[in-house]
Amino acid sequence: MLFKNHHDDKENLRIIVACCPGEVIPLENLSNDAFSSLILGDGFGVIADKNSFNSPSAGVVKDISDNKHEITIKSDDGFILIVSVGADSDNNNIEADCLVNLADRVGPDTKLWDIDVDYYKEKGIDVIAAVVVTNTAEIPAFNINYGKIKDHCQPVMTIPM
Numbered sequence: 001m002l003f004k005n006h007h008d009d010k011e012n013l014r015i016i017v018a019c020c021p022g023e024v025i026p027l028e029n030l031s032n033d034a035f036s037s038l039i040l041g042d043g044f045g046v047i048a049d050k051n052s053f054n055s056p057s058a059g060v061v062k063d064i065s066d067n068k069h070e071i072t073i074k075s076d077d078g079f080i081l082i083v084s085v086g087a088d089s090d091n092n093n094i095e096a097d098c099l100v101n102l103a104d105r106v107g108p109d110t111k112l113w114d115i116d117v118d119y120y121k122e123k124g125i126d127v128i129a130a131v132v133v134t135n136t137a138e139i140p141a142f143n144i145n146y147g148k149i150k151d152h153c154q155p156v157m158t159i160p161m
Contacts, residue, residue, distance in 0.1 A: 014077045016157040017108050018149045019056045019129050022049040024156055025146060027130060030088045041080075041134040044144050044156055045087060048127045053085055053113040054152045055106035056131045068098035071112055077161075080134040085113055087130035094120065094127060108153045133157070 018024060025045045030036045035045070055073060059081070063072035070084045086094035096113045100106060117127050136142070142159045149156065 012161040014079070014159040014161055015155045016043075016056045016075075016079070016081070016131065016133070016159070017054075017153050018046055018151070018156045019083055019112070019131055020046055020048045020050055020053045020152050021150050023047040023148055024144075025128075026144075027132065030128065030130065032087055032130075035084070035087055035130045035132065040082060041132045042136040042142075042144075043081075043130065043132040044146070046129045046131070046149070046156075048115070048117050048129060050152075051114055051117050052111050052152065053083075053115065053129055054108055055110045055112055056083060056108070056156075057081060058107040059105075061100050061102055061104045061106060064098060064100070064102060068113075069094070069096055071098070071100065073106060077159075078135075079159075082130070082132040082134060083112060084130045084132070085115060086127065088126065088128040094125075131157075 027035045057075040059073045059075035062074050069086050073081045085096050096115050099111045120127050144157050
């Protein structure tokens with residue numbers, strides 16, 4: 001496993017979980033410059049294995065993009081998260097059924113989207129979700145665990161507070 005900004009203090013950890021099972025990758029590996037340049041903040045991508053995409057944290061939906069592919073969540077811990085599906089492609093080509101509304105309370109068991117991942121895999125398209133913490137500049141340290149994950153509730157990003 002790779003770690004970014006390793007921090008050993010395990011007290012008062014805040015956790016951001018994977019939004020779907022799959023392969024966790026660095027945002028820098030995405031071809032979409034908005035994510036790979038880290039201009040929006042730091043976080044991770046997930047090459048999805050399953051059709052369900054859940055919230056990576058408990059919080060409230062603050063914004064949903066017009067095309068329904070990006071959802072902004074203010075977490076209960078004060079983090080502003082952008083969760084995007086189709087983050088490494090022209091996401092207008094990916095049909096995403098958005099299942100939440102503005103001001104909804106969400107948590108790791110709340111489905112945000114349903115997408116037929118197998119349909120896109122057959123066409124040679126990986127469905128990649130990006131989870132970006134837009135206020136990472138305010139966070140002194142965090143860990144991101146890259147690699148294969150089997151459960152959408154598996155911790156990926158840990159932030160000591």
